[in-house]
Amino acid sequence: MDSWAKRNSSIGVGFVIALFAGSASGAATDIGEIAAVKKALASAYPQLVVSDVRPSPLPGLYQVTAQDNVFYVDKTGDYLIGGPLVATRTKTDLTQKVIDDRDAIEFDRLPLDKAIKTTRGNGEHVVAVFADPDCPYCHNLEKELAGLGDVTIYTFLFPLTDLHPDARNKAHAIWCAPDRSAAWHDWMILDQGPPPPGPQCAHDPLDDLQMLGASFKISSTPVIFLENGHRIRGTLPSAQLNAKMVTAHTEKPQAANSGGKAAPKS
Secondary structure: OOHHHHHHHHHHHHHHHHHHHHHHHHHHHHHHHHHHHHHHHHHHOOOOOEEEEEEOOOOOEEEEEEOOEEEEEEOOOOOEEEOOOEEOOOOEEHHHHHHHHHOOOOHHHOOHHHOEEEEEOOOOEEEEEEEOOOOHHHHHHHHHHOOOOOEEEEEEEOOOOOOOOOHHHHHHHHHHOOOHHHHHHHHHHHOOOOOOOOOOOOOOOHHHHHHHHHHOOOOOOOEEEEOOOOEEEOOOOHHHHHHHHHHHHHHOOOHHHOOOOOOOOO
């Protein structure tokens, strides 16, 4: 190897070593600053349960996840900033994305046999909805869902009896109707109550769904889950919901990679 090649080879090796050392130094700095952030927060807010601290997209700030909150602090932990953090170029709410990713579920593990199935068009896109039959926001959402095409909707009856004392009775009657999807539509869209359940329908999945909702930390309705597992709280216009469904359909994980057997799609 001539002297020029040797010299440039040495420069290349030196550059790689310096780059690696810089990366290692940066990682060490992050670890030290994260420890300082955790210590400062524990001192200032001893009741706060911090589950995660990591560098935020904004240089100089760390993203903190604590219980159901996401906020930002400087490297000393002395200054705290509440969200949302928005990327102005894309108009993306980065704080909400953190929450959505944190609250995502494995869609294929939902017990779809305990839901009311409604299919429109070819049913290509799939959503799951946790809804209370007496929730006015759920009624609004149902009107938006009625404007969607090529969708399969799985509705999980989730009465909030503390707010709506008669909601469980309605949910039971709808579940026991000969055509559950039609009964749900007639009540939510047309305000036509379901027929009284007969003695042959003594059981429903409502208790199981209450436990499932609690495991998903659902405390209000409606809640929508898209095929990629992401959660939407409340109501969206049908056009926005359709756009999210299309995106979720392309992003949905394969059942083989979901960590368990997929729930039946009955």
